[in-house]
Amino acid sequence: xxxxxxxxxxxxDAPELASALDNxxxxxxxxxxxGSVPAEVYRRASAxxxxxxxxxxxxxxxxxxxxxxxxxxxxIRRQTPEWTRIIEFETTARSTAAxxxxxxxxxxxDLETAMDAEATxxxxxxxxxGDIIALGREITKIIEQFExxxxxxxxxxxxxxxxxxxxxxxxxxxxxxxxxxHILANHVRTVNGMVHFWLPREKDDNAALVLEPLFDATVxxxxxxxxxxxxxxxxxxNITSDWLVLG
Numbered sequence: 409x410x411x412x413x414x415x416x417x418x419x420x421d422a423p424e425l426a427s428a429l430d431n432x433x434x435x436x437x438x439x440x441x442x443g444s445v446p447a448e449v450y451r452r453a454s455a456x457x458x459x460x461x462x463x464x465x466x467x468x469x470x471x472x473x474x475x476x477x478x479x480x481x482x483x484i485r486r487q488t489p490e491w492t493r494i495i496e497f498e499t500t501a502r503s504t505a506a507x508x509x510x511x512x513x514x515x516x517x518d519l520e521t522a523m524d525a526e527a528t529x530x531x532x533x534x535x536x537x538g539d540i541i542a543l544g545r546e547i548t549k550i551i552e553q554f555e556x557x558x559x560x561x562x563x564x565x566x567x568x569x570x571x572x573x574x575x576x577x578x579x580x581x582x583x584x585x586x587x588x589x590h591i592l593a594n595h596v597r598t599v600n601g602m603v604h605f606w607l608p609r610e611k612d613d614n615a616a617l618v619l620e621p622l623f624d625a626t627v628x629x630x631x632x633x634x635x636x637x638x639x640x641x642x643x644x645x646n647i648t649s650d651w652l653v654l655g
Contacts, residue, residue, distance in 0.1 A: 428645040432602065432624055433564040438593035439604040440620055442611050443629030445636075448479065450606055452636055453629055453654055455480040457604045458567045462486055465554045465561065467568045469495045469547060471575060473533070480569070487532060490557050493550050494533035497543050497572050499579045540580060540588055543572070547592065555599060566601030573607045573619075582618055590622050611641075 432439075441453065458466050462485060468478060473496055484492060536546050547568075555561055570592065576585040589605060596603040604627070609616055611628050620626055621643075628639040630651070640649040 422649075424645070424647055425640070425649055428625075428640075428642045428647055431645075434600070436563070436597035436600040437602050437624040438596060438622065439602070440616070440623040440626045441604050441606045441629065442609060442613070442616050442626060444608055444610060445629045445631055447608070449631060449636055450608065450629060451478070451480050453627070453638060454569050454571075454604065454606070455483070456654065457602070458484075458569060459564070463562075463565065464491070465558065465566050466492045467495070467547070467550055467554075467566070468493070468571070469497060469543075469569065470571045472496050472498050472535070481532075489532060492532050495543070495546055495550070496533055496535045497575065498535065498537050499539065499575060540576065540584065544588065544591065548595065551595065551599060551601075561599055561601065563600040564602050566596065566599055568596055568601060568603040570603060570605045573605050577615060582615055585615075586619060586622070589619060593622055 439457065441450065441457075443450075458464065458468075458480060460483065466484065468480065470478065473494075478494065481487060481492065486492060534546070536543050551566065551568075554566060558565065573585065573589070576588060580588075593603060593605075605619075605623070607613075607616055607619065611620075611626060616626075624643055626641045626643075628641070630637050630639075632651075636654045637651045638654050639651050640647075642648070
């Protein structure tokens with residue numbers, strides 16, 4: 409059963425899992441995605457959670473880009489600011505030298521492709537340099553803009569990927585990251601949206617254990633050889649799935 413939310417491998421013979429997923433979509437939800445996997449592997453799961461339908465308004469909150477288009481946008485047709493936005497967050501504590509070093513020189517054979525990707529990214533992306541308050545303000549502004557454009561969003565129309573928990577935990581204490589996550593998760597729920605937060609640590613990590621009660625479900629990721637697998641833990645339904653292959 410394709411839920412359009414990352415759990416596409418849940419089969420019709422597991423109605424309790426399908427029902428739990430449907431409930432998350434209908435009432436708004438927040439997911440914590442954990443597992444010590446590479447960023448590009450996480451993005452494969454994140455792309456599924458962002459949904460494959462056209463009638464989605466997507467917001468990606470990431471670190472500063474390396475100049476490449478985010479792979480999660482590859483299959484998205486409606487790449488206009490009314491439908492798709494990116495916030496690139498850089499804390500004031502990080503040096504500009506580190507940011508400059510993350511932008512490699514592009515060779516001439518790839519220049520045209522890179523320029524097209526850059527033009528698309530520039531139309532969708534905005535940089536937030538500052539503190540956690542500035543970040544929260546910009547996220548709120550974009551959600552309100554989506555709401556205004558849509559005239560009110562339908563359940564699961566808003567899909568938000570928040571990749572910056574590692575940045576927050578590096579720059580702030582765990583209590584501050586907890587408070588920020590709590591506010592953002594509740595804000596997304598109030599518009600019946602779906603948000604997933606990425607924490608590239610194991611489920612039994614201290615930060616994951618502290619943050620987990622904020623979320624409707626926790627999604628574990630792992631690589632079995634080259635095969636990406638996921639396991640879902642639903643808090644209210646008290647259901648845990650098997651390890652499922654994410655195709």
